[in-house]
Amino acid sequence: MKRQIQELLVLQExxxxxxxxxxxxxxxxEAALGFxxxxxxxxxxxxxxxxxxxxxxxxxxxxxxxxxxPRAVVPSIDGTCLGCFTMRPTAMSSSRPGGLESCERxxxxxxxxxxxxxxxxxxxxxxxxAPRKKAAPKKRG
Amino acid sequence: MxxxxxxxxxxxxxGLFLSDLEVATQEELFAALVxxxxxxxAVLDRQALLRLLVEREALGTxxxxxxxxxxxxxxxxxxxxxxxxxxxxxxxxxGAVDGRPVRLVYLVVAPYGAGGEGYLPLLGVLVAALxxxxxxxxLLAVESFADLxxxxxxxxxxxxxxxxxx
Ligand SMILES: [Zn+2]
Numbered sequence: 001m002k003r004q005i006q007e008l009l010v011l012q013e014x015x016x017x018x019x020x021x022x023x024x025x026x027x028x029x030e031a032a033l034g035f036x037x038x039x040x041x042x043x044x045x046x047x048x049x050x051x052x053x054x055x056x057x058x059x060x061x062x063x064x065x066x067x068x069x070p071r072a073v074v075p076s077i078d079g080t081c082l083g084c085f086t087m088r089p090t091a092m093s094s095s096r097p098g099g100l101e102s103c104e105r106x107x108x109x110x111x112x113x114x115x116x117x118x119x120x121x122x123x124x125x126x127x128x129x130a131p132r133k134k135a136a137p138k139k140r141g
Numbered sequence: 142m143x144x145x146x147x148x149x150x151x152x153x154x155x156g157l158f159l160s161d162l163e164v165a166t167q168e169e170l171f172a173a174l175v176x177x178x179x180x181x182x183a184v185l186d187r188q189a190l191l192r193l194l195v196e197r198e199a200l201g202t203x204x205x206x207x208x209x210x211x212x213x214x215x216x217x218x219x220x221x222x223x224x225x226x227x228x229x230x231x232x233x234x235x236g237a238v239d240g241r242p243v244r245l246v247y248l249v250v251a252p253y254g255a256g257g258e259g260y261l262p263l264l265g266v267l268v269a270a271l272x273x274x275x276x277x278x279x280l281l282a283v284e285s286f287a288d289l290x291x292x293x294x295x296x297x298x299x300x301x302x303x304x305x306x307x
Pocket of ligand 1: 085
């Protein structure tokens, strides 16, 4: 699932850039600074390729959320969606359409930030009373 | 923070100056710059920003001449307005407006919305400095993080303040 989130984040960046290019103000800013922007032909291809790497159900979910929230994929920290910035983690019980976590309040697709930040969990401690077993003799023949 | 402080606030730290960077392609350059941003905790996802920068560059060169490139992007995975500077070990072809290869790179990334207020002012001041004879020399002279800090303190931040006061 992490891989799908990864692809969604790429797709989201490309979509944001495409949206920017559609805004006259952005193009004017760039032009005023001396940057010439060409047609986004290659960008559209890159966008299509990125979308093709995402499972249809997940892509559909992304497209649906994006209609309401241009930033459809957001991090969550300790269960708090950073898209709608609720301070009440208990209200944020997440659902998992398509196997991805979503915020129940705003619907955005979530990826957990703490997973990247923290060390992987330590292996479980050995049992307190370890049953002593003799290794089973190897079967021969 | 006051609006003027928000607009002049951008992240600067030693890991965000790369000296004698060995890269053979633009993609290698962007990868190194993004790695520095990730290490500084300034972005949430390496691959997303890298793809964005590569595709943005493909739309039109950010090589503005005089051996300097100023790549820039707002990003969904950026956490705050951040400046990364790299001095390249070897000149890199950039399709620059004056045809000269690039030796010095100033990358500006910023989030959309909160935290990204300083993006346009910072970008504007860097570009203006590059086109101003005296300022350009100061921009080109940056060879260490200490130089970059000095440039930020003596030129970039005051110019942003001036621009805002107009
Ligand atoms: Zn939410």
